[in-house]
Amino acid sequence: MTTMNSSTETAATKPKTLEEYSESYKNLVKQLSTVSQLERAAAVLNYDEMVFMPGSPETSQQRGLQKSAMASVIHEKSTDLKIGDWIDQSEVDLKELEDRDASAVLRLTKKGFVKNSRVPADLVAKEAELQSRAYMGWVKARTEDKYEIFEPFLQECFETSMQIANAKRDSEDIATYDEMLDQFEVGMASTRIDELFSEVRQALVPLIEKVLASESKPSTDALHGTFDLEKQKELNEDIVKQLGFDTNHGRIDVSVHPFTTSFSPMDVRITSRFREDEWYQGLAGSVHECGHAIYEQNLGNSGLKIDSALSMGMHESQSLFWERHVGLSKPFWKWATPQFNAKFDAEYTSEDMYGAVNAVSQSFIRVEADELNYPLHVVLRYGIERDVIEGTLEVKEIPKRWNADMKSLLNIDVPSDAKGCLQDVHWSGLAFGYFPTYLLGSMTAAQLAHYCHQEFPEMDEMIEKGEFKEIKAWLTEKVHKHGSRYNSLDEHLEDQLGEKLNPKYFIAYLTEKYSELYKC
Numbered sequence: 001m002t003t004m005n006s007s008t009e010t011a012a013t014k015p016k017t018l019e020e021y022s023e024s025y026k027n028l029v030k031q032l033s034t035v036s037q038l039e040r041a042a043a044v045l046n047y048d049e050m051v052f053m054p055g056s057p058e059t060s061q062q063r064g065l066q067k068s069a070m071a072s073v074i075h076e077k078s079t080d081l082k083i084g085d086w087i088d089q090s091e092v093d094l095k096e097l098e099d100r101d102a103s104a105v106l107r108l109t110k111k112g113f114v115k116n117s118r119v120p121a122d123l124v125a126k127e128a129e130l131q132s133r134a135y136m137g138w139v140k141a142r143t144e145d146k147y148e149i150f151e152p153f154l155q156e157c158f159e160t161s162m163q164i165a166n167a168k169r170d171s172e173d174i175a176t177y178d179e180m181l182d183q184f185e186v187g188m189a190s191t192r193i194d195e196l197f198s199e200v201r202q203a204l205v206p207l208i209e210k211v212l213a214s215e216s217k218p219s220t221d222a223l224h225g226t227f228d229l230e231k232q233k234e235l236n237e238d239i240v241k242q243l244g245f246d247t248n249h250g251r252i253d254v255s256v257h258p259f260t261t262s263f264s265p266m267d268v269r270i271t272s273r274f275r276e277d278e279w280y281q282g283l284a285g286s287v288h289e290c291g292h293a294i295y296e297q298n299l300g301n302s303g304l305k306i307d308s309a310l311s312m313g314m315h316e317s318q319s320l321f322w323e324r325h326v327g328l329s330k331p332f333w334k335w336a337t338p339q340f341n342a343k344f345d346a347e348y349t350s351e352d353m354y355g356a357v358n359a360v361s362q363s364f365i366r367v368e369a370d371e372l373n374y375p376l377h378v379v380l381r382y383g384i385e386r387d388v389i390e391g392t393l394e395v396k397e398i399p400k401r402w403n404a405d406m407k408s409l410l411n412i413d414v415p416s417d418a419k420g421c422l423q424d425v426h427w428s429g430l431a432f433g434y435f436p437t438y439l440l441g442s443m444t445a446a447q448l449a450h451y452c453h454q455e456f457p458e459m460d461e462m463i464e465k466g467e468f469k470e471i472k473a474w475l476t477e478k479v480h481k482h483g484s485r486y487n488s489l490d491e492h493l494e495d496q497l498g499e500k501l502n503p504k505y506f507i508a509y510l511t512e513k514y515s516e517l518y519k520c
């Protein structure tokens with residue numbers, strides 16, 4: 001046996017990548033990278049608008065012009081007909097060699113390119129125009145608490161969205177709603193969601209009933225008082241940095257609604273918001289966005305779609321993993337309570353804090369719901385949008401159905417449509433198929449937490465000592481680094497954990513936690 005150490009020999013043994021082999025693929029990647037850099041630049045404009053930009057109408061008008069110029073260049077570059085030719089030739093070239101990443105790049109690019117080219121231009125224009133019109137209709141309807149103002153817009157949103165989905169479908173055998181779901185949760189069909197959600201519903205309805213009937217309720221005193229905003233900001237920053245948010249490659253700012261945005265894995269921004277009379281909403285938001293950001297910071301940096309998040313559900317699983325399975329846990333509060341007490345000159349015990357942040361309270365508003373009630377808010381919305389799209393529910397019947405489902409699922413009487421079916425912005429944006437990803441994310445987070453505990457039997461002790469590095473590295477290994485290489489959440493989890501999405505971990509987590517906390 002000879003030792004090969006000359007560089008040419010080493011290169012000869014290394015399999016060629018498609019980029020080295022195929023001129024078409026090289027051109028394709030160059031074009032896709034340009035599009036991706038432009039999209040990142042557009043994200044900077046957006047972030048600036050939402051966080052720093054002066055609020056005058058003239059300023060936002062100018063920013064609107066910049067964004068629309070950017071959008072048209074991105075559209076032009078991403079629909080260039082050469083892309084189709086390059087994909088075709090690259091597929092031929094790929095047959096000559098083994099390159100799994102290139103194969104995934106081609107699959108994802110082709111899917112996007114082919115589907116977009118199937119939608120007629122007038123329908124694309126209609127969608128954008130309808131979104132702003134329907135948004136205004138929704139705001140007016142909600143302000144005046146009149147569903148009938150929004151109803152015609154919503155009807156149009158459903159119809160337009162269905163036309164788009166039908167145009168995009170590979171075949172008429174694919175259900176319209178499944179095509180819509182695929183944009184947010186790739187490869188997830190509604191028959192599968194029915195299965196998963198029905199298990200969750202059956203377990204949670206009686207559990208919530210038991211918890212709410214319990215005589216033993218944790219005190220929420222620790223949440224309320226007067227908390228200096230600057231100190232809250234400092235504490236939140238300290239905590240998210242310790243969890244693993246990398247401030248050399250990111251920043252934390254303040255905005256009206258907390259969110260995360262990425263300009264590349266090298267620059268990921270998160271925002272928080274604070275109120276003086278209650279500190280937990282601020283911290284929960286920061287830890288949640290920190291989870292999203294850790295995902296973004298640990299994706300590959302090719303700028304290609306393979307190195308973007310798999311789906312909305314997977315993204316949400318990362319924020320919820322940190323927010324709930326770390327941030328709402330007992331060991332977390334053993335670690336964080338002394339930091340809180342020192343900052344605010346308080347004397348709470350970790351048990352006080354654990355009880356207060358986990359207290360259950362019913363709300364007819366989804367965004368105010370806690371982790372126990374939230375899933376049923378999603379189940380309700382999913383059922384309604386699915387039934388409208390499948391033609392078994394009429395748009396004008398939505399308020400009646402909404403209120404009946406709130407009663408049967410959560411035992412809540414909805415006081416008005418503004419606080420009922422008009423509370424969410426999503427439908428006015430034609431985002432049908434988005435809601436289910438929140439609950440898919442919750443289930444995925446619980447399943448990941450289960451397997452993480454299995455990997456590190458001493459995980460609780462690690463959290464109690466503030467040692468999060470290994471947990472983050474495990475998530476990178478199991479989730480982050482794979483980007484969009486899998487075809488679905490189920491396929492990803494099955495390959496990485498040995499089991500596709502299984503709601504039993506989420507149900508067990510909630511049942512054990514709340515039965516203990518509420519002694520029921």
Ligand SMILES: [Zn+2]
Nearest residue numbers: 288292316319
């Ligand atoms: Zn989120």
